[in-house]
Amino acid sequence: MSPLTALRRMAAPVVFGTLLLIAWQLFVDLRQIPRYLLPSPSAIGEQLGANGSDIIGTAWASGRNAVIGLLVGIVAALLAAVVGMWIPLVQRLLTPLASAVAAMPIVALAPVLSIMFSATSDLPRRIIVAIVAFFPVFVTTVRGLTRIDPVHAELMHSYAATSWATTRVVRLPGAVPYVFNGIRVAASLAVISAVVAEYFGGLQSGVGSRITSAASNTAYARAWAYVVAAIALGLLFYLAALGVERLATRGRGAEHT
């Protein structure tokens, strides 16, 4: 992609976003919407500036929880998927369990875990992130490991290859795009759950705690400023995961041959 087309592709959403912000600002100013109902973008911008260092600090704290939880979740999911591939019983046990965990909302889990651990610990948040990140990675990895091109399977059979050789040469590399697909989904979920987990008390170190405390003090513009920080953090995670995915699957072409 040439820089020009890249610029052109980015231009439309940037222009649209800017127009949206201007409309928002005009709406708040002209209709004289009270600040506690909807703060204007300029007010939010002011708060972003005024709380700059705290925003970076809290985003760092939330981001660290998200990264640690994400990594633990990914490693656990990969191990579970590989063990499940070797021992079908494990997979039969794990798959419904993983689905059940995925169906459990973090808002239900967060208060319980916060109480279980001391209020000065980041551990409950990391556990929540790990649980949330586990599912998409587990599901896509299992799919990637079980899906094998029949021609590849027959070739390996014709080579009299052992099942470990088939796993090493065909299944594991074949699963890579699936794994990174799951990681990309998990990365976005990790930030969401790390921030939401902070809504339920515990350490007041992250973006989520700042949002709740600002909102309860009716400092809505400040709350919005931290929301912007949470969005930026989520984007950062998504882009990082996307970059790693591109790196890991480069040279394969768009589709399998």
Next chain:
Amino acid sequence: MTPGEQRPGEPAVALRGVEKVFDAAGGSESVTALTDVDLDIAPGEFVSLIGPSGCGKSTLLRLVADLETPTTGTVQVFGKSARQARLDQDYGIAFQSAGLLPWRTVRANIELPLELRRVAKARRWQRADELLTMVGLSDFAASRPHQLSGGMQQRVAIARALAEQPRLLLMDEPFGALDEMTRERMQGELLGLSQRTGCAVVFVTHSIPEAVYLSDRVVVMSPRPGRITEIVPVGLGERGRRDEDTREDAAFFAAVTAVREALRGHPDHAIRTGRGVEKR
């Protein structure tokens, strides 16, 4: 694994009273894919299997490759069971889909069977070089499969099948997905390769001209149940001598007609032009 290894008079492939019945799932009727098949293929011989869908030509090839086991009868490859021949890597195989591993380079794809046999790295590299030269892809050793055309991918698959210098090459419609021009060029290349390597070839196709051009003998099959109906000797002379003019030779047309009539001898056949569309 040199041609001198085999005992004189021992066929490359010997099928005796082979029958293959597939038990259909879900309680529906079982299907007799092949019945009453007797066939000998000599070392170095090029034999095509031709017939309409469901005649069992692919099944026959898969029995030789030990990808299926016969319900009754015996399949022998170089005097061994098909299973032992597979374990000993006595044959190379290529399918309609090239089946290259997309994350490996062309070279790494060709080296795959050698790698699985724990051939030393330097030897693998050298063998891959030979094979790449043989199929005219030396410049593409470091390319990925998706960067190659369909014909080039199929060449890589053939090089991979020849990696262990097999005395038998099994090919299941390897040119079925290629355009006509590429296909004819690939046929010429395959003839040269089989001539130089001296390996026997079993070649499944649904194209009459292709079967005739390539083969010493064309095995004509018919469906319901799959069986051999006729074996047409072609006799276009030495493989290395066949060229594009051969396709306009009187002997070529005579053999095409003979195969076509053999196929027509059974009125439920769909094939007339040799361009039938078939998946397997």
